[in-house]
Amino acid sequence: MQTIKAATYPIHFQQKGYQELEKLLSEKKYSTLFILVDENTKEHCYPRFLAKLNTLLSIKIIEIESGEIHKNLKTCVSVWNSITDFGGDRKSLLITLGGGVITDLGGFVASCFKRGIDFINIPTTLLSMVDASVGGKTGVDLGVLKNQIGLFANPQMVIIDDVYLDTLAARELTSGMAEIIKHGLIYDTKLFNQVKEFKKQYINNLIYRSIEIKNEVVLQDPKEKSLRKILNYGHTLGHAIESFYLESDEKENLTHGEAISIGMICESYISNKLLNFSTNKVTEIKETILSIFPKITLQESDFLAILDLLKHDKKNLSGNVNFVLLYDFEDYKIDCKVSQELIIESLIYYNS
Amino acid sequence: MQTIKAATYPIHFQQKGYQELEKLLSEKKYSTLFILVDENTKEHCYPRFLAKLNTLLSIKIIEIESGEIHKNLKTCVSVWNSITDFGGDRKSLLITLGGGVITDLGGFVASCFKRGIDFINIPTTLLSMVDASVGGKTGVDLGVLKNQIGLFANPQMVIIDDVYLDTLAARELTSGMAEIIKHGLIYDTKLFNQVKEFKKQYINNLIYRSIEIKNEVVLQDPKEKSLRKILNYGHTLGHAIESFYLESDEKENLTHGEAISIGMICESYISNKLLNFSTNKVTEIKETILSIFPKITLQESDFLAILDLLKHDKKNLSGNVNFVLLYDFEDYKIDCKVSQELIIESLIYYNS
Numbered sequence: 001m002q003t004i005k006a007a008t009y010p011i012h013f014q015q016k017g018y019q020e021l022e023k024l025l026s027e028k029k030y031s032t033l034f035i036l037v038d039e040n041t042k043e044h045c046y047p048r049f050l051a052k053l054n055t056l057l058s059i060k061i062i063e064i065e066s067g068e069i070h071k072n073l074k075t076c077v078s079v080w081n082s083i084t085d086f087g088g089d090r091k092s093l094l095i096t097l098g099g100g101v102i103t104d105l106g107g108f109v110a111s112c113f114k115r116g117i118d119f120i121n122i123p124t125t126l127l128s129m130v131d132a133s134v135g136g137k138t139g140v141d142l143g144v145l146k147n148q149i150g151l152f153a154n155p156q157m158v159i160i161d162d163v164y165l166d167t168l169a170a171r172e173l174t175s176g177m178a179e180i181i182k183h184g185l186i187y188d189t190k191l192f193n194q195v196k197e198f199k200k201q202y203i204n205n206l207i208y209r210s211i212e213i214k215n216e217v218v219l220q221d222p223k224e225k226s227l228r229k230i231l232n233y234g235h236t237l238g239h240a241i242e243s244f245y246l247e248s249d250e251k252e253n254l255t256h257g258e259a260i261s262i263g264m265i266c267e268s269y270i271s272n273k274l275l276n277f278s279t280n281k282v283t284e285i286k287e288t289i290l291s292i293f294p295k296i297t298l299q300e301s302d303f304l305a306i307l308d309l310l311k312h313d314k315k316n317l318s319g320n321v322n323f324v325l326l327y328d329f330e331d332y333k334i335d336c337k338v339s340q341e342l343i344i345e346s347l348i349y350y351n352s
Numbered sequence: 353m354q355t356i357k358a359a360t361y362p363i364h365f366q367q368k369g370y371q372e373l374e375k376l377l378s379e380k381k382y383s384t385l386f387i388l389v390d391e392n393t394k395e396h397c398y399p400r401f402l403a404k405l406n407t408l409l410s411i412k413i414i415e416i417e418s419g420e421i422h423k424n425l426k427t428c429v430s431v432w433n434s435i436t437d438f439g440g441d442r443k444s445l446l447i448t449l450g451g452g453v454i455t456d457l458g459g460f461v462a463s464c465f466k467r468g469i470d471f472i473n474i475p476t477t478l479l480s481m482v483d484a485s486v487g488g489k490t491g492v493d494l495g496v497l498k499n500q501i502g503l504f505a506n507p508q509m510v511i512i513d514d515v516y517l518d519t520l521a522a523r524e525l526t527s528g529m530a531e532i533i534k535h536g537l538i539y540d541t542k543l544f545n546q547v548k549e550f551k552k553q554y555i556n557n558l559i560y561r562s563i564e565i566k567n568e569v570v571l572q573d574p575k576e577k578s579l580r581k582i583l584n585y586g587h588t589l590g591h592a593i594e595s596f597y598l599e600s601d602e603k604e605n606l607t608h609g610e611a612i613s614i615g616m617i618c619e620s621y622i623s624n625k626l627l628n629f630s631t632n633k634v635t636e637i638k639e640t641i642l643s644i645f646p647k648i649t650l651q652e653s654d655f656l657a658i659l660d661l662l663k664h665d666k667k668n669l670s671g672n673v674n675f676v677l678l679y680d681f682e683d684y685k686i687d688c689k690v691s692q693e694l695i696i697e698s699l700i701y702y703n704s
Binding site for chain 1: 425428429432433436463464465466467468489491494495497499500501502503504664
């Protein structure tokens, strides 16, 4: 598969990635190679990666605990301390090997260590392949607020290799489908239709097209002044729902994809009410998503807490909540204001 | 005094600064204005600043504890939480009002909050005026390692107003003289001579010339690949000494200027041994510095601990300690390797 040229770096696919990595390692004369993993990617992905890596550089593994709950500054400090203890300097390279938590946190850690060292992302989950591989967003959560602390910073390269997908639990694999569906809805109906007829052997095509779309959008608007906001479709409400479940002690956490898929159903409903988005298409979205994702039942008693979390979304200015809504497939409106009543109505629609 | 044009922003002096600030506030349509202070600048500088500020914007003061010991991620988290609690969004502006701890930490905090909000620096100490106002270095310490975590990030503007110097204790005022001496030694002998004949009413000239010099250097080499390293004259050893005193429970902390002034004396001695820098000039530097700074007596039993801290300096690659040394005034050599024995000899020379 052809390399995709992102803003300042290439996204390489399969075997070519490792060849290009080897080339970069010899050109850049790094002093030490740090690999950031969690307990899962250390066990399942790192051996596969190491088998393909050909270098004489000193390699140090840094392991953090998996899960969104560890995507915080405390974990950053432990990684910074590890790099320091291993003698990391400005010519060190950090390779992130994992899902979105590892790539987001790792990019942030690298960008702030001694005012910035190089990093390379090797996303190992479907979600991080189609989402975190483009866009330069790095960061960690502050309390329950997702990605409240972070930076725009680009890696030296990204390597996408579907061999790592074999290591994923089914629920994690499914999680990534939400972003692919989103890219389809806002930008490419053909992609959305392919998701509906999804067969596993075609996963690489879905990944490739999804990355292409996100890259096209981000290149036009890297700092999210306008167009890039369409990538937040399903995320305004989805993030709040995800935070709510993360914050709750009693409820099991949702995957990012599960939360976003609820957000997309609700926001298609809101689109129908505010922008006359077709009722049939709302149904089509709901049915497609519920054929892939499990149905969660949202408690009505939780709605107000979810609304409260909405207000802290990074994209909201001066307390206004901004939604991306659909006129039609591939036709959107950004910065839409939505009343609390209609948001609640949409949550009830999801439950119905 | 004429505005100095730094990389991406202006450095305004005296009254003009407040006029330009007012202009910026009305152009940029910020949502909230956060002012970062410590207990000292809140009491002594903030009223003076407020008297000159003309805005209808909502102003929120965020106070942190003064001192290098609080220049850490824990303090950042408290500031990020405060901004969050006050409803800060991407259109918020952070104004730092204080010394190097406030400007360095504030710039870092702003650059990482929701992936970056605007900030303006108003340095209130002599040191931060001549040092932190140019160069885009932001950051905090990691344990005893100074500025280990940080970024290159530029403010929207810097305002220099000597009215804030009246609020400083004598020791803090003196601290800033070390950087002015350094700029003189590496770049402008005339400035060094002016320091020797220093009269307080000329302080603005010393500040202005010092900023000009640093700006000229940084513009040529923003990311410290070569020329900018000359700004580390006196700092390689000075930082280690500063860290050592900070780390020690028994010893009183040194000011940055006190530590750097020791570093400059030692490194002039090393320059004499390795680059034939004139013995008379070594004496001239020592006498000038000791006419301004108090003589500290370094314990020989502490030398090894200081050498150990040297190894963690950000500028050191693969465990090598790199010094900037002098052939002559205004004539330097970067990336010099120095033996441990000679470093110890130079510390003994300082003590003598």
